[in-house]
Amino acid sequence: MQHNDTKEQRLLRLLTQGLLAHAEQKTASELGDRSQYIGMSDIGKGMECMRSAVAGKLGMSAVSAATDLGTLPPDDVASILGRQVILQRGHWQEHGIEKALVATGVKLVPQLEISIEHNGVPIKAHLDFILVWGGKRPAVRILELKSNERIPDSLYASYEAQLYGQVGLIKSCWADPCFSIPETDVSEATFPEAMRIMFDVELPESPNAVDIEAWVLSISMSKVKPFGPYLPDEDILEACLQTAVAIWRTAEDVRTGNLELNDIDYCRGFHPLCDWCDVNSDCPKFQAVSISSDSVCGLELEELAMLKERKADLEGCIADAEERIRQTYSLIGVQDWISTGDHRFRVTTVAGRKTLDRALVMDKLISLIGDDLRAQAVLEQCEKTGKAHDRLYVGRINKPLKSAA
Ligand code: SF4
Incomplete structure (x- = not known):
């Protein structure tokens, strides 16, 4: 179903389509057919998660230039656009740095x-x-x-x-x-x-x-x-x-039907790669109890994910505003408080946080005690482990989208 977009949404759709097309053309002209070799970024990915690297080699991607953006709701288009800007801004910087x-x-x-x-x-x-x-x-x-x-x-x-x-x-x-x-x-x-x-x-x-x-x-x-x-x-x-050989052979096994993608080893624990992974929607790592997004619990979880995204945006805005005010404060050369409305502001220098350099302590202990193992034991006796606590992890599911073809 095509959406009745506002003019702003039509502009964003156009830009998103352009970024997707440009990314594919640039990859093809500079890197050639990436299915025909293993690149260094594949190796880097494979060292962290073999399943993700093999999926990348098999061309499994959640979205491509062939994706029919006209059928997607504006929120999905905005999410693809945000992701493309993050992925492509490095290329824009490359030009200026060169x-x-x-x-x-x-x-x-x-x-x-x-x-x-x-x-x-x-x-x-x-x-x-x-x-x-x-x-x-x-x-x-x-x-x-x-x-x-x-x-x-x-x-x-x-x-x-x-x-x-x-x-x-x-x-x-x-x-x-x-x-x-x-x-x-x-x-x-x-x-x-x-x-x-x-x-x-x-x-x-x-x-x-x-x-x-x-x-x-x-x-x-x-x-x-x-x-x-x-x-x-x-x-x-x-x-x-060796990692390159493993990715190549494993991709071949999946291509010929000797192996399923979900049989391949994947990285454990929380990993930043997972939020960016094109095949995170059906990854065995996240085999989960699925609840309807219309249920009370589903709505609450979606609300939390949205609040966290807004918090990240807000933190960025606050950091920018603070930097601007700090610079203005030093330019106008004020040392005192500035009052405005119900608030007052002042830039002060606070002492840096003191931390212990573990490697340096270890070196000093070894030179005092003269024995590596005893020095290590002394250091371990002085260590404290904090109380375990729960952590709530929120990650985006990159669902495969329909293509125009
Ligand atoms: S979601 Fe995470 S664990 Fe699963 S394949 Fe992707 S990177 Fe690996």
Whole structure:
């Protein structure tokens, strides 16, 4: 059934359709047919949840450009739009960051592709940016951009696996014809050949004489934080390659009917990946007592989910307003209270929170006691475990939607 939309809703539908179509065209032109190889993001996902990675490889997605948005209620369209903005804003930032880095004069390659075959499995890595320096101290830096609502304290394991895979492949494939750069003459070249063609830079024939590191730039709306360095590590690269083989073979088993998706192992416990997972609607992890959304309990749960979404929006608005007021306060150079209506405001500096650096305490104890195990035992005796408490988890179900075809 087509909906009688307002003009605003028609505009949002148009934008949503455009974002879905653009995402598919961009993936096809930059990454090719993703069903024909295992990529680094598949490996990262597979290290966290094999079921989700295999479903991704089989092209199981809750929504696509073929989804008939005209039949969906406005709330569903708004939810797809919100998700697409979060998923695609990283690509928009990528464009600006590339321009900024190029403006520094640094030798930069966007979208370097590394292509290999491991135990019969095609594997490709697409690197956001490579920075290169030749000369007496040759160096290569991989930069991977991640767009985050808020800058995390530490990186997700799936991001780190991606980085270790990329930096490991650059080093292990250095002298092999595995490197290509779209829209250039570089195709199936060794890494030194590729850099010679691109920049006329001479690099050693062996990677051992090159300083190679990978970094993640986590970018929010107003902050940027680098995470790294990630260095080539043979054991971690081998674990990445084994994961690629496992995803490929398992996907093949599901395709040929030897295995059901729900027979595949999945990550346990609360996991941030689950809210974004395209196959979370029927995941065995959430085998649940289903209650009607019209029942009293169902209505209450839906209301809670909605309140939590509004709370998250509100917290974002409060953080923005606080930041704005803090900046204005420092610009006008006031030290005192500002009164307005029923409220007064003042910006003060409060002392930082004191925390105990566990690793440092351990080092000090070892140097005092002179015995690792006793130091560990002393530390454990001083630890307190808080009382267990209930946690209410609310997650969105990404239901597969109808396609237009
Ligand atoms: S919902 Fe969570 S556990 Fe289930 S497949 Fe997706 S990521 Fe894995």
